[in-house]
Amino acid sequence: MRLEFMCNVKENEVLGKNIYTSEGTILLKAGVSLNSFFIDKLKKIGVSYVYIQDERLDDVLAIDDKLVELKRLTIKNMSKIVKNVFNKDKKGLHDSIEILEELIDYVAENGDVNDLLFDVKTYDNYTYLHCIDTGIMSTFLGVNMKFNHLELRELGTGAILHDIGKTKIPNSIINKTSSLTKEEFEEIKRHPIYGKEILEKNYSISDNTIKVVSEHHERFDGKGYPNGLTGNAISKFGKVVGVCDVYAAVTSNRSYRKRFKPNDAYELILSGSGTMFDDEIVQKFKNTFSIYPLGCRVILSNSIEGYVVKQNVGFPDRPVIRVMDENGKTGANSFYEINLMNSINITIIGIA
Numbered sequence: 001m002r003l004e005f006m007c008n009v010k011e012n013e014v015l016g017k018n019i020y021t022s023e024g025t026i027l028l029k030a031g032v033s034l035n036s037f038f039i040d041k042l043k044k045i046g047v048s049y050v051y052i053q054d055e056r057l058d059d060v061l062a063i064d065d066k067l068v069e070l071k072r073l074t075i076k077n078m079s080k081i082v083k084n085v086f087n088k089d090k091k092g093l094h095d096s097i098e099i100l101e102e103l104i105d106y107v108a109e110n111g112d113v114n115d116l117l118f119d120v121k122t123y124d125n126y127t128y129l130h131c132i133d134t135g136i137m138s139t140f141l142g143v144n145m146k147f148n149h150l151e152l153r154e155l156g157t158g159a160i161l162h163d164i165g166k167t168k169i170p171n172s173i174i175n176k177t178s179s180l181t182k183e184e185f186e187e188i189k190r191h192p193i194y195g196k197e198i199l200e201k202n203y204s205i206s207d208n209t210i211k212v213v214s215e216h217h218e219r220f221d222g223k224g225y226p227n228g229l230t231g232n233a234i235s236k237f238g239k240v241v242g243v244c245d246v247y248a249a250v251t252s253n254r255s256y257r258k259r260f261k262p263n264d265a266y267e268l269i270l271s272g273s274g275t276m277f278d279d280e281i282v283q284k285f286k287n288t289f290s291i292y293p294l295g296c297r298v299i300l301s302n303s304i305e306g307y308v309v310k311q312n313v314g315f316p317d318r319p320v321i322r323v324m325d326e327n328g329k330t331g332a333n334s335f336y337e338i339n340l341m342n343s344i345n346i347t348i349i350g351i352a
Contacts, residue, residue, distance in 0.1 A: 158212025165195030
């Protein structure tokens with residue numbers, strides 16, 4: 001499959017991956033031929049890219065059905081999970097945490113980092129989707145940082161619940177499309193405090209999970225909120241989720257701005273090393289996540305275009321590129337590959 005931005009999708013191309021609603025149900029099923037109606041509709045509801053079937057790239061992006069189902073189940077149950085935590089429903093909370101832990105455990109033990117981060121979905125329920133994406137990214141990063149099993153559960157649960165404090169902020173502020181007033185922004189900045197207060201009333205929630213919720217907006221240089229913590233005064237749990245929260249936020253569409261392209265979002269994280277974020281965390285982030293997703297079409301410095309088909313671990317800006325025959329032929333001899341690790345004079349200059 002290839003990842004294609006909506007502006008480049010052509011009629012009669014076949015959808016390669018399901019598109020999901022915010023409730024986790026299928027909006028458009030893989031295998032559907034995309035006509036002009038579907039293309040226009042997807043653009044209107046905020047879908048920026050889709051995966052397209054392409055036999056020249058049929059070895060790229062195998063779908064993990066189990067992982068997709070666990071994520072769908074978590075999305076479907078997010079409102080119930082938040083309600084149980086907020087209302088201190090002991091049995092309901094236990095069941096809710098089990099749902100989260102099943103997803104976290106699967107990601108930690110079986111998940112492919114290249115397989116899940118670029119699910120295609122709509123954005124009418126930004127908060128829940130954002131929280132789950134942040135939880136999944138944080139779990140991947142925690143695995144690479146050698147968190148133990150319990151720590152991964154605490155980290156992932158905290159990441160998924162990191163914005164629970166926003167339930168105490170009026171929707172008129174949360175969903176405001178114009179600029180916030182100073183007073184409104186100050187109220188938004190209190191959501192980590194509200195979240196901590198909610199979770200502290202639940203004895204089933206660990207201290208490390210609470211730290212995630214209370215510290216995910218703290219910044220390494222002390223310019224974060226709510227407490228202006230600096231350096232190692234911020235827990236490793238808060239630092240990890242702080243990085244993943246920003247990346248997940250800027251790579252999602254919002255009512256007041258378009259999503260960042262993957263390379264721009266990645267550069268934002270790297271540029272924050274030592275100021276917004278702990279340099280050690282950023283280095284682990286760099287070694288965990290790739291700049292250019294599999295199936296993405298890129299432009300090389302020699303003016304050739306091709307598709308990312310393999311990542312080189314530790315070198316996120318130097319993947320393997322498959323260059324297609326210009327005449328669109330298919331078959332074994334219709335393409336060749338460039339491993340940018342072996343072609344140091346060639347760089348990626350943009351996403352096509």
